[in-house]
Amino acid sequence: MQIHQLKPKTKRKSKKRVGRGGIKGTYSGKGLKGQNARSGRKLPPIVRSVIKRYPKLRGYKFNSLNYKPAIVDLSTIEKKFEEGANIFPKDLIEKGIVKNPLGRVLVVKILAKGDIKKNLTINDCLYSNKAKEKIEKAGGKANTLKIKEPVVKEKKKRIKKEKTEVKKEEKKVEKKVEKPKKAKTKK
16 A cells, blocks of 8 residues: 555545625624625724733743752752862762753752851852852852843843934924914904
8 A cells, every 4th residue: 555545534524605695694693784795895993902912932942041059058059069179060969959950051040048167168159148148158159140131132121222312303393383372463
């Protein structure tokens, strides 16, 4: 058997032909007169304008530009590392504190839950204010990670700003055009 010899078991369902007599009857489901009853009518759906205003979800498995940092508490760092250790996010992965299954650049945020008494230097992480105070109080250092805002967001902000400026200029021009000066007539 070859592919051109295959045939379906069921028959094809015939397409519904509106306005050719039969079940749908006289007006073919279009109602009575008016624009909607005529052939070739094309009206924008009323809901379209509402739908266009909503922010759209970016599809299945969309990787957003916003980073979500992995959260680590000071108490876990206190337990896992020795006095005077120099800690990077890769060390946190090696010790099993943080997981990074996709192998992306890891952003870690350290929170102030628990106490710390060891002198530790923690690099390339984000910190809550209290966590930073506790680390420095224990004699350690908290070197922060500098994250740049994604270029796409900056570009969007710039475009939005330009659009608002253009709209303001258009409104000014409209106001000038609308109010022509009237000539005064004396009686």
